[in-house]
Amino acid sequence: MSRKTYRSDDVCFLLRPDDVMAGIETVGAWLDAKHMARSVMKTLFQEKLVLLNGKKTNPKESVELNDELRLQMPKEKIDHDPVPMELVILYEDEDLLILDKPVGITVNSKGQVSLANGVAQYFKDNGIKRKVRFLNRLDRDTSGCIVIAKSALAQSFYQQQIEDQRFEKWYATVVQGVLLDTNIVDLPMKRGEDGIHYEVREDGKPTRTVYNGTGVFEEVEGVQLGDASGNQPSDVTDGQFGDVVATSYREVSADELATMTEADKAKLVSTVDIRLYTGKTHQIRVAMAHLGHPLVGDALYGNERAGRTYELRARRVVFTSLRTGQIVTVSAD
Structure with missing residues (x-):
């Protein structure tokens, strides 16, 4: 029903x-x-939540x-159990909430606490009576x-941008070997028979991945690579052994690369910027492995x-932006 x-x-x-x-x-x-x-507007019209100059209207009315024109959002029940969780908010407006998701937590999993539960708690604490829509x-x-x-309207609006490839999604990663070029990778992908891996198969769904190699580095023996940016060495914890190890690596120059054997190059790693035009499960990991440059540390698709x-x-x-029509950039640097 319409709100007064x-x-x-x-x-x-x-x-x-x-x-x-x-x-x-x-x-x-x-x-x-x-x-x-x-489809969303049909529901809003039926619930009398579309107003023209303060009065309920219909699609055929002249303007x-x-x-x-005012679109009112219907109230909804939060569809996940609220669980207190520390959230890092990168951006928020009336329609979107963008978080910096940490490693080690799923987005939305049944039977276990996931990021969706933390978002539900945030919605509850801030009076946002909405379902959680990733x-x-x-x-x-x-x-x-x-x-x-934050609403079905916002979900449909931005989902259309994603489908039209106007919603840009950029990633940074570290891959094995030397990868310095820029290329578009179009591959059909499908879940493998084991139900875990995804594979490049002719009967798979089309995917598009664009990558740009940004640097080649040599890992210092006995330490880990700290982050995908290739910027600052740092201290990190090895999750398997619990040892604190120093992260350090050295950028390899073009002159050095020119004198290296293929065996030596295979020991190097490359930082890569990637844009996803599609969003299939494990898409980046499968694409990079298919090119012979699996992600460093990827036991599922690498060695x-x-x-x-x-x-x-x-x-x-x-x-x-849905409301302003302006381009918005949100970064998690």
């Missing part, structure tokens, strides 16, 4: 001169121009310059930008020892 009061999460649009010049004459055409999903997924051992939509953690970070997302 307005809330901060209401979505409001003002019909501007450029909208009129574009030929927008009805509420329905206005909503289409704003990329509002018709004029300076008209105000727009992207990260594996347990992948960190960085995880995006949550690493079990128990070592690979380096993969969702470093940046770029999207167009």
Whole structure:
């Protein structure tokens, strides 16, 4: 049912001169121009939550310059058990919550505490009466930008950007061997017969991965590589043995590479920036392994020892705001 009061999460649009010049004459055409999903809008119309100048409206109603269109969001019940959890918030507005997901926690798993439970607690504490809707997924051992939509309207709006490849998802990782070029990798992928691995198969779903090698490094013997950025050495804990080890590595110059044997090059590692155009499970790990450059520490797709953690970070997302139409960049550096 329609609300008599307005809330901060209401979505409001003002019909501007450029909208009129574009030929927008009805509420329905206005909503289409704003990329509002018709399936979601049908529900809002049925619940009388779409208002034109403060009065309930319908898709066929005419609009004029300076008209105000208001979309009210229905209340929902939180669909996960709230669990107190420390969350690192990178960005938040009326429609999105973007967190820096840590390594070692799943996004949404049945039967165990996951990030969804922490988001549910945050929603409860802040009076956000919404379901938890993830727009992207990260594996347990992948960190960085995880995006949550606060409403069905926001979910459909940004999901369309993802499907149209206008919602940019950037990652940073470290791979085995020398990888310094830039390339587009189109591969069909499908879950393997063991139900765990994903494989490159002709009958798989299409994927697109774009990578850019940013540097080649030599790991100092007996230490671990600290992060995917290749910037600062640091102290990290080896999760398998519990030993504190110093992370240190040295960038290898082009002149040095030119004099190295292939065997020596195989011992090096490369930092790589990656953009995902599709979002299949294990896509980056499968693509890099297929190219002969598995992620450092990836025991599933490489030849690493079990128990070592690979380096993969969702470093940046770029999207167009639902409300303002402006480009927004959120980074987890």
